[in-house]
Amino acid sequence: MVDVTITAASHQNWKPIVAAAFSDPKVAVGGGFILLLIILALGADLIAPHDPLAQDLMLGSLPPVGMAGTEPGYWLGTDDLGRDVLSRFIHGTRIALTVAFVAATIAATVGTVVGLLAGYFGGWIDVVVSRLIEIWMAFPAVLLSILIVAILGSGMHSVIIAIAIIDWTRFARVVRAETMAQRQADYVTASTVLGFSRLGILAGEILPNVLWVVLGLFTLELGLAVVIEAILSFVGLSVSSDTPTWGGMIAQGRGIIYQAWWVFALPLAGLLATVLAFNQLGAGLRRSLDPVMQR
Amino acid sequence: MIGLITKRAGMAAVTLFGVAVVVFGLLRVAPGDPIAMMIGPGATADDILRLRASYGLDQPLINQFWIWLGSLLQGDFGTSISRRIDVGQLLLERLPATIELALMALLVSMVLGGFIAIIGTLWRRHWASGAIDGVNGVLLAIPEFVWALALVLALGVAFPVLPLSGRINPSLTTDFRTGFSLLESLLIFRFDLAADLARHMTMPVLALALPLAGIIARVLREALSEAMMQDYVTLARVKGMSELRLILFEAMRNAIGPTLALTGVQFTFLIGGTVIVEKIFSYPGLGNMAIDAVVNRDFPLIQGLVLMFGVIFILINLLVDFAVVAFNPRLRHG
Numbered sequence: 001m002v003d004v005t006i007t008a009a010s011h012q013n014w015k016p017i018v019a020a021a022f023s024d025p026k027v028a029v030g031g032g033f034i035l036l037l038i039i040l041a042l043g044a045d046l047i048a049p050h051d052p053l054a055q056d057l058m059l060g061s062l063p064p065v066g067m068a069g070t071e072p073g074y075w076l077g078t079d080d081l082g083r084d085v086l087s088r089f090i091h092g093t094r095i096a097l098t099v100a101f102v103a104a105t106i107a108a109t110v111g112t113v114v115g116l117l118a119g120y121f122g123g124w125i126d127v128v129v130s131r132l133i134e135i136w137m138a139f140p141a142v143l144l145s146i147l148i149v150a151i152l153g154s155g156m157h158s159v160i161i162a163i164a165i166i167d168w169t170r171f172a173r174v175v176r177a178e179t180m181a182q183r184q185a186d187y188v189t190a191s192t193v194l195g196f197s198r199l200g201i202l203a204g205e206i207l208p209n210v211l212w213v214v215l216g217l218f219t220l221e222l223g224l225a226v227v228i229e230a231i232l233s234f235v236g237l238s239v240s241s242d243t244p245t246w247g248g249m250i251a252q253g254r255g256i257i258y259q260a261w262w263v264f265a266l267p268l269a270g271l272l273a274t275v276l277a278f279n280q281l282g283a284g285l286r287r288s289l290d291p292v293m294q295r
Numbered sequence: 296m297i298g299l300i301t302k303r304a305g306m307a308a309v310t311l312f313g314v315a316v317v318v319f320g321l322l323r324v325a326p327g328d329p330i331a332m333m334i335g336p337g338a339t340a341d342d343i344l345r346l347r348a349s350y351g352l353d354q355p356l357i358n359q360f361w362i363w364l365g366s367l368l369q370g371d372f373g374t375s376i377s378r379r380i381d382v383g384q385l386l387l388e389r390l391p392a393t394i395e396l397a398l399m400a401l402l403v404s405m406v407l408g409g410f411i412a413i414i415g416t417l418w419r420r421h422w423a424s425g426a427i428d429g430v431n432g433v434l435l436a437i438p439e440f441v442w443a444l445a446l447v448l449a450l451g452v453a454f455p456v457l458p459l460s461g462r463i464n465p466s467l468t469t470d471f472r473t474g475f476s477l478l479e480s481l482l483i484f485r486f487d488l489a490a491d492l493a494r495h496m497t498m499p500v501l502a503l504a505l506p507l508a509g510i511i512a513r514v515l516r517e518a519l520s521e522a523m524m525q526d527y528v529t530l531a532r533v534k535g536m537s538e539l540r541l542i543l544f545e546a547m548r549n550a551i552g553p554t555l556a557l558t559g560v561q562f563t564f565l566i567g568g569t570v571i572v573e574k575i576f577s578y579p580g581l582g583n584m585a586i587d588a589v590v591n592r593d594f595p596l597i598q599g600l601v602l603m604f605g606v607i608f609i610l611i612n613l614l615v616d617f618a619v620v621a622f623n624p625r626l627r628h629g
Contacts, residue, residue, distance in 0.1 A: 135313035138605040140567030150589045151325045268444050279436040
């Protein structure tokens, strides 16, 4: 019976907190934009006005609506091969979001588990984890991700693995520090005195209190993963060149920037807005969900 | 203090060893036989065996590692497969360009970040401080890759005021003795060259500097605001010191230490960012070469580059540790 009161005390009244989160303007704006992207990604086949791969050299390098020489139906213009830029952008959200969500989930899971173990048990586990994190920090992240994809061979799986490998330390570092702080808290001491198992305390007591921090980091990581995927496809190492990606469009647009700047500008704007949206969402969630900041 | 420094240096050595192990491991799991890449198509099986033996590749993995590490410690990084030049020589050729770029970006981020923090603290009760925070939030949210592309579009295409690629206009006669072109051109009073180098550096420097400026501004601003509430600042205010002087000469003394420590650590991330930024602007430094090396599967060059970045990062972290200890009296006797 006693443990129920202790647990309840550390995260009581979650309903109003969640309600507050959704009314936070940062969550609303950031989350709204991300929701729009998710809808675009899921419904790309229905929403995109054209086949993203269909070439028509007669319709090459058409400018966006509002400029001279547009063609009806091609709202944001075409690239030098006559492919519809808007449709390619919409299909590009698929790769961007799939990679972001899968890679960030793997990085968050691995990092959180490792950070919890290192922070709670200390000793040799902590020494090994801290060393590993320090070694990881000695590699330039972008170079390491490019190298990993080059070794694994290009493709979406490699990109996801590369992002998870380079970014688990972001979670491990913070969760480790947070766990060390929580370990000193009264509720943990109380649970220990009550004779709870150490793994039980870790999973049942500390994890729920660390999860808020992880959620904030996870949201930021989603934005970073979108950027790393864009970098990898910009360099030409992500998915095959048939599949439209934002990074691939940017690289292609960079080559024809003086003839058709819109091929470059649209995916860049998408990237910019996505990073800012995840950032706002993360900041808003942290502000309204973190029990520490509530106090 | 000596004990602490020895301990940190020892830890740095362990980290460096770990980096070497990871690099060795990564390159061993990479597909493709390095010998097959080095040797011409006309080689016989005997030639290949002899070459394998001469590189120690016929030995057990653990022996291979020690042989590899031994040659690295003697400064032998092997020969670049794609460029047919000694890797060590290539690294030394490219390093100065990256150092100039990274240091300029660090300087710009400190000036810009410091300026934002000071203005924000000065106007902390003014409505404009909210706008400054907003701008700052955007600065630090956007990574250098996205800044670089946005700058290309804004200052290279929409308002074409800056060159889009390279380090210097190829038509300018350059016979620099060192790789530190900007510094050298200033020292020999060739301001025309310096101006052209600076124009080429502006966009990559900004792309690298803007996110760090945002971080510096946020941390310094918080530290300054906290310091402004201390008694000694109030005392100086009562004595009639102006707000700006209070911030610059009183609060700054306490706020600058932690900010510089954080800047040091963040500087390694900035150097990591040079990889993609140099690529975007075709700036002839280490990072640009690194991406080409990976795309060309030039493994000797890749390993040299990764190790070089590792050494630079570990050294910077070590210097920051030393500086923190040296400037913090409480840690000095630890």
